[in-house]
Ligand SMILES: Nc1ncnc2c1ncn2[C@@H]1O[C@H](COP(=O)(O)OP(=O)(O)O)[C@@H](O)[C@H]1O
């Protein structure tokens with residue numbers, strides 16, 4: 001019980017101890033109701049454990065367990081794991097006669113990697129991440145983030161979490177931490193699936209960077225991990241946006257649809273040349289900069305711009321979500 | 333009625349300020365008002381005082397503002413005006429210190445259908461910062477046992493019947509020793525056996541010293557378990573007080589059964605009885621001020637053959653009708 005609360009009490013006291021003139025009732029009814037138990041009962045059960053500082057971790061753990069036991073979450077992860085398998089098999093069939101994949105070079109990152117898969121399975125990791133980052137990954141994040149608050153609200157479980165009392169700010173922070181964890185998990189599912197499929201179907205060994213230099217397989221693995229982390233970080237912005245949308249509505253489905261709709265809209269607007277003044281502020285604008293990790297030396301400019309933009313989105317929409325959620329009437 | 337008055341003997345001349353003072357009250361509201369965003373005035377200037385240790389019935393037809401009041405007491409929605417104190421502290425400001433000591437069932441249970449009953453309780457307990465994670469499993473098992481779900485604890489909650497869900501919701505309210513239980517229509521959707529069990533549970537909890545705040549639209553439910561009651565209609569508090577006093581506020585009726593109805597009616601009027609109504613062999617009236625033994629003697633002296641001479645006690649429903657001048661129906 002904090003000092004602040006004790007002060008709260010005193011502040012409100014004077015108003016409440018005054019006799020009640022406004023009650024609409026028979027005065028005979030007011031006098032002498034038989035109180036079954038006196039104030040001693042109140043004093044008797046007063047002791048409450050003070051909150052453990054690690055409690056927030058317990059709530060986070062519960063949140064993770066709840067999120068990852070939803071079949072929807074598992075289905076999303078299964079779809080993400082399937083993408084590298086499909087790409088790997090397609091490339092294997094295409095190059096089954098021993099020739100390497102034709103074309104390549106066009107586009108930002110993706111196709112440049114795909115032509116190298118048959119030489120080195122590790123390139124399937126980069127290809128799969130490039131293939132899922134524009135849509136599959138952010139869509140999965142949009143679903144999980146959009147559902148985070150709105151889903152609990154439509155199920156009615158939100159009111160019970162709040163009277164537990166989880167605390168609105170802590171619950172929101174825990175939800176955001178869980179969505180970020182899901183970003184990481186989703187990216188790693190793609191990367192690990194691609195790594196396994198690549199190693200199974202194709203040769204592995206030293207590899208050539210975009211700049212033409214040769215690095216060892218071990219260093220290549222390090223770069224792959226770094227890319228996975230960058231991709232996961234690229235999703236922080238849409239995660240915050242989704243969480244904000246989630247605080248606006250009482251319907252989980254509506255929040256998910258809105259978030260995914262926003263994602264598609266932004267992706268389309270990012271392709272319209274007339275909007276190039278705005279495009280640097282779209283959360284997806286620098287997404288494919290992760291390919292720069294495969295340069296020698298690593299080209300950091302766009303990577304840093306991407307991370308900065310994601311941090312900006314997290315700050316803006318995180319604050320908006322907080323402002324909304326901490327003042328919202330929970331009536332569902 | 334008989335049941336409630338037996339457990340609640342009237343004690344005239346008791347310290348009049350005891351239990352009515354705001355600091356002894358478990359719930360005290362002043363001018364509590366809620367207008368929803370749509371403009372609906374759901375609760376209008378509520379001054380409610382719930383004494384410690386009482387089983388408090390919060391009675392009102394559907395739409396009278398019971399759930400809205402409970403939402404404000406639990407800090408789920410912000411009052412439009414007025415204030416509420418729970419366990420002596422202002423809500424919603426002191427949510428973090430008050431709510432761990434309050435168990436609540438609000439507008440029916442809400443569960444994670446894909447989790448087992450036990451996992452639902454583990455999750456709600458993890459949301460309570462004061463709950464000790466080391467004793468969590470035992471407390472969850474004890475709560476399941478208490479509501480008779482020990483055997484069904486491993487079943488997925490979506491496979492529960494409505495009654496089982498209601499019990500699981502109650503179990504969530506009982507995860508910790510509570511000083512106040514707020515139960516919003518806890519017997520909704522239950523069969524008569526389930527209703528009886530809930531009533532027994534409420535009595536048990538009350539005898540442990542827990543204050544129970546029970547909302548209901550069923551008069552007889554309140555009469556059977558509550559020591560105190562408040563009556564709501566269209567967002568306004570009509571009356572509150574001890575159930576025995578409330579019923580006493582509406583005067584009972586004297587019922588004389590006799591084959592000489594006409595003569596009996598004449599004698600009763602002579603004896604000062606008002607509102608004499610003859611209905612076949614049944615003559616009813618408001619009881620006169622004088623000793624009823626005298627009235628009976630006068631009937632016999634006038635050679636009225638008395639078959640039955642009863643003072644029928646007023647029920648809470650009579651009190652309600654007397655107070656509102658209308659029946660206990662949903663407000664149009
Ligand atoms: N979220 C809401 N938005 C607007 N009006 C509401 C909302 N919830 C309840 N109401 C209205 O407020 C009034 C009181 O409702 P409620 O408190 O649920 O009554 P009760 O619990 O006594 O049945 C009703 O007229 C209802 O239609």
Ligand SMILES: [Mg+2]
Pocket residue numbers: 395398399400439516517
């Ligand atoms: Mg209700």
